[in-house]
Amino acid sequence: MIIHVLLLTLLAPLLAACAGAQTPRSSAPSVIAQRPSVRAALDTLRVANAWTLEEQVSICEIPAPPFGEARRAEEFRRRLVALGLSDARIDAEGNVIARRRGVARHPTVVLSGHLDTVFPESTNVNVTRQGTLFKGPGIGDDCRGLAIVLAVARALASAGVQTQGDILFVGTVGEEGPGNLRGVRHLFTKEMRDSIDYFISVDGTGLGLTNRAVGSHRYRVFFEGPGGHSYGAFGMPNPAHALGRAIAGIAELRVPSDPKTTFSVGVLEGGTSVNSIPASVAMDVDLRSESPEALDSLDADFRVALQRALEAERARWPGSRVPLHLRIDTTGIRPAGAQPDTARIVRAGLDAARALGFTSELSSGSTDANLPMSLGVPAITIDGGGTGRGAHSLAEEYDDGERGWLGPQWAALIALSLAGVR
Numbered sequence: 099m100i101i102h103v104l105l106l107t108l109l110a111p112l113l114a115a116c117a118g119a120q121t122p123r124s125s126a127p128s129v130i131a132q133r134p135s136v137r138a139a140l141d142t143l144r145v146a147n148a149w150t151l152e153e154q155v156s157i158c159e160i161p162a163p164p165f166g167e168a169r170r171a172e173e174f175r176r177r178l179v180a181l182g183l184s185d186a187r188i189d190a191e192g193n194v195i196a197r198r199r200g201v202a203r204h205p206t207v208v209l210s211g212h213l214d215t216v217f218p219e220s221t222n223v224n225v226t227r228q229g230t231l232f233k234g235p236g237i238g239d240d241c242r243g244l245a246i247v248l249a250v251a252r253a254l255a256s257a258g259v260q261t262q263g264d265i266l267f268v269g270t271v272g273e274e275g276p277g278n279l280r281g282v283r284h285l286f287t288k289e290m291r292d293s294i295d296y297f298i299s300v301d302g303t304g305l306g307l308t309n310r311a312v313g314s315h316r317y318r319v320f321f322e323g324p325g326g327h328s329y330g331a332f333g334m335p336n337p338a339h340a341l342g343r344a345i346a347g348i349a350e351l352r353v354p355s356d357p358k359t360t361f362s363v364g365v366l367e368g369g370t371s372v373n374s375i376p377a378s379v380a381m382d383v384d385l386r387s388e389s390p391e392a393l394d395s396l397d398a399d400f401r402v403a404l405q406r407a408l409e410a411e412r413a414r415w416p417g418s419r420v421p422l423h424l425r426i427d428t429t430g431i432r433p434a435g436a437q438p439d440t441a442r443i444v445r446a447g448l449d450a451a452r453a454l455g456f457t458s459e460l461s462s463g464s465t466d467a468n469l470p471m472s473l474g475v476p477a478i479t480i481d482g483g484g485t486g487r488g489a490h491s492l493a494e495e496y497d498d499g500e501r502g503w504l505g506p507q508w509a510a511l512i513a514l515s516l517a518g519v520r
């Protein structure tokens with residue numbers, strides 16, 4: 099009996115080792131964070147924080163207006179190649195894609211930032227620095243995300259982390275309004291269709307996690323007629339008056355507060371002079387909701403309001419034969435979508451945060467992750483650490499604070515827990 103116990107005691111470590119070799123290792127963030135190679139990668143991200151910040155500044159000083167991201171994209175690609183990702187390439191839409199091979203191809207995990215800004219080509223994009231505070235257009239949104247993609251690629255290489263699945267390091271074009279998600283849409287519907295298992299977008303600053311996608315419908319609405327003299331041609335439908343009626347109708351739309359559903363007329367344009375009935379006037383309208391059904395319902399009500407305005411303005415001048423037209427151009431459709439808080443990618447995000455010693459809050463947003471979410475591909479957007487102010491303004495700021503490196507560490511740990519570490 100004693101011999102048996104002794105034998106078992108001696109054999110126990112061996113048996114445990116055998117069992118460990120057969121069952122897949124846990125990919126929980128708290129567990130893999132303790133693996134030596136992962137530990138080394140996380141340490142690199144903390145120690146090399148200055149490198150990450152230099153990348154963030156220098157990539158940001160290359161202008162990247164909507165549809166003008168090519169120069170920044172080429173430099174981002176060049177940097178990925180320099181980090182050992184020799185196949186880094188630019189796809190037909192302009193996205194940068196670099197594949198880091200795992201043992202198997204799947205799961206394929208995308209870690210992505212967006213290349214574009216909201217600022218026109220002529221914007222001064224110099225970045226200034228005072229201590230940990232950086233000022234410059236786009237410095238947080240989304241030069242922070244791009245720097246994190248580079249920093250994680252570098253840390254995984256230097257620590258020699260071997261993953262089970264592939265990790266794709268990506269810079270997308272067209273995330274901001276005018277781009278209408280053209281980069282990520284191309285990625286998921288053409289370039290990498292059906293081959294991405296998880297999508298992580300790093301966008302902006304803070305330590306929040308977006309797992310619900312606010313959908314939006316954006317339109318430019320025109321009222322048009324022949325135009326004429328304000329005095330001489332009086333008595334015909336006036337496109338500006340029709341637009342006014344339409345705005346009054348939109349202002350009275352009723353929407354639910356839960357799911358949050360919103361509408362706004364953001365831009366007004368048209369007319370040539372005070373003494374002319376305008377030939378054309380236009381407005382930009384933004385409709386949003388977390389719920390696809392609520393968004394569709396709001397969209398239908400919005401169209402009714404436009405049609406009523408058109409008819410009311412025509413009816414106001416029954417004796418006139420002058421035409422009045424309504425035209426609706428679609429300028430952006432971002433699908434709404436949600437995934438449960440218990441989805442694996444969401445839990446990986448929350449658990450990785452906990453493993454790094456902080457708590458992340460879940461929220462909804464409108465980002466590159468909208469597109470994969472609407473297609474049923476697990477996707478989240480995480481903040482890039484630090485704190486930020488004034489996104490989309492010329493006075494944009496990013497403060498790295500004392501623990502800005504938590505952002506890149508978080509991104510790395512989520513990506514590794516989803517890809518699996520050998």
Ligand SMILES: [Zn+2]
Pocket residue numbers: 212239240273301302
């Ligand atoms: Zn952004």
